[in-house]
Amino acid sequence: MSKRNEQEEIEQPQRECLQILFDRETTLGELVEQVCRVKRGRRIDVIIPPDHPALASAVAVAYLGQALGVREGVAAVCGDKEIRLQLKRAGMTVRSGESAPADTASSARAFEAWSAGALTMPRKRKSPLLKKSYVIGAVVAAVTGLFLFSVVLPRAEVVVVVETRDVERRERFTADARVQTAPSDVRHLRGTIAEGRAEVTVRVPIDALSESGTRAEGGLAFENQTGNPVDVSPDTPLTSEDGTGYAVAQAVTIPPATVSEDNSVVFGAVAARARAREPGVQGNRASGRLMIGSVPAARQSRVYAVIAFPFTGGANRLGKVVSDAHVAQALPQAKDALKEKLRMIVVPDGDDAWWEVEALTMATTTEVQVQPPIGEEADEMTLTLRGTVTALLLSREDVLWLFELRAQDCAGSLCRLAAANIAPRTIASSGAEGELRLERTVRAGIKADDLARRIAGMSVQDARHLVLSTPQVNDVRIILRRSIRGFLPRDAGKIEIRIE
Known part of the structure; x- marks a missing residue:
């Protein structure tokens, strides 16, 4: 028989029935x-040696039978009758060691080839083309990401701080509301006087508890031993020996001391009702002397007040009380809001046709109202301010023409217009006459487009060095966005230049 035919005889039983040896080095799980x-559909004979150490346990034999018995075409070949019986009970097909395939020689050679490693278990191998596609996809994704973060997505913001200087110019003018056309000479600018009234309300919540209650009330007798009258108003502090403050209900005047016909001195005296400045029982007092705060210390022994009627009715209680501190807290905010509202009345936001002259803008607070009054209990205090404004407005176009400027030269807060040598009394309903002073902040001339083209594609360090080497540049700040390379975009259009 030729060698080729002999090889075919060996492979034939392998395709029909695959034999797997359960040797001593193999565990149950590996088997x-x-x-x-x-592959399913192929017959498998598992060769089980009777003396395998894993089969010493009946539990292991039952596990093997159950694990392999569920698969169709798998049979156990074992010479031990007891092991075959246990495997059969577990549901596995079994054969004795003598019930081998018909061609014993071929089966033996196949078994020897398996034991020697010539036959291996069929494994599913990945297609080389599939591996290449994975590699190609990863490379494409990496290149795309690098392109996006290097070219497409990066943005840069460059803030250049340049040198500035203030320039002042003065020009004579005449503002006249009757002028309707552009000025033909320096003395006729379009202008007007604007007036307005406004009201703002600020609410302040009262959260903290403070001493509340009622204030003690009583009567005082004032005595003046000097030759000069003394005025006492409700704002004049009256203080007891322990520091408790009192105030008169109405202003009084203590007459001076006089000399009677019998040459005796008659001290000046007057009576007045008063109350404690703060609520609480500390204001209750039956007698005592009160010092008058407006009287100099050297004369307080000769001008004073004594308690004529006891102070009673003072009571303590904790509550939310409106105080001077709440008013002081809300007043600055209310004044700023009133000033802004008055300005908006005079020159509405977005109206660039008129220019407000600062020196002739007069905003006055005419009324301040606190509700509820100070000393009352409340959860919230309301502060209301009312005010008026009078302002001189000049045509922005005419002012720029007067000082020979362009609109961009006075963008933002670069220009400040004020009046000079003009008294408020010269303002008439038709306008005003006098001298204008224009204060203008001039920045160094840096062309943003040229600078962006020069630093495009540079590293942050190189771009910073180049910008700082430019004359009249004090500082520079460079902010990169969505860049992983630390370089500015190559496209100058993606670089924003701000001059400050």
Whole structure:
């Protein structure tokens, strides 16, 4: 028989029935894994040596029978009758060691080839083309990401701080509301006097608890031993020996001391009702002397007040009380809001046709109202301010023409217009006459487009060095966005230049 035919005889039983040896080095789990890796539909004979150490336990034999018995075409070949019986009970097909395939020689050679490693379990191999596609996809994704973060997405913001200087110019003018056309000479600018009234309300919540209650009330007798009258108003502090403050209900005047016909001195005296400045029982007092705060210390022994009627009715209680501190807290905010509202009345936001002259803008607070009054209990205090404004407005176009400027030269807060040598009394309903002073902040001339083209594609360090080497540049700040390379975009259009 030729060698080729002999090889075919060996491969034929391998295709029809695959034999797997359960040798001593193989565990139960590994055996089950080997069987499961074989393609379904193929017959498998598992050769089980009777003396295998893993089969010493009946539990292990039952596990093997259950694990392999669920697969169709798998049979156990074992010479031990007891092991065959246990495997059969577990649901596995069994054969004795003598019930081998018909061609014993071929089966033996196949078994020897398996034991020697010539036959391997069929494994699913990945297609080389699939591996290449994975590699190509990863490379494309990496290149795309690098392109996006290097070219498309990066943006840069460059803030250049340049040197500035203030320039002042003065020009004579005449503002006249009757002028309707552009000025033909320096003395006729379009202008008007604007007036307005406004009201703002600020609410302040009262959260903290403070001493509340009622204030003690009583009567005082004032005495003046000097030759000069003394005025006492409700704002004049009256203080007891322990520091408790009192105030008169109405202003009084203590007459001076006089000399009677019998040459006796008659001290000046007057009576007045008063109350404690703060609520609480500390204001209750039956007698005592009160010092008058407006009287100099050297004369307080001769001008004073004594308690004529006891102070009673003072009571303590904790509550939310409106105080001077709440008013002081809300007043600055209310004044700023009133000033802004008055300005908006005079020159509405977005109206660039008129220019407000600062020196002739007069905003006055005419009324301040606190509700509820100070000393009352409340959860919230309301502060209301009312005010008026009078302002001189000049045509922005005419002012720029007067000082020979362009609109961009006075963008933002670069220009400030004020009046000079003009008294408020010269303002008439038709306008005003006098001298204008224009204060203008001039920045160094840096062309943003040229600078962006020069630093495009540079590293942050190189771009910073180049910008700082430009004359009249004090500082520079460079902010990169969505860049992983630390370089400015190559496209100058993606670089924003701000001059400050």
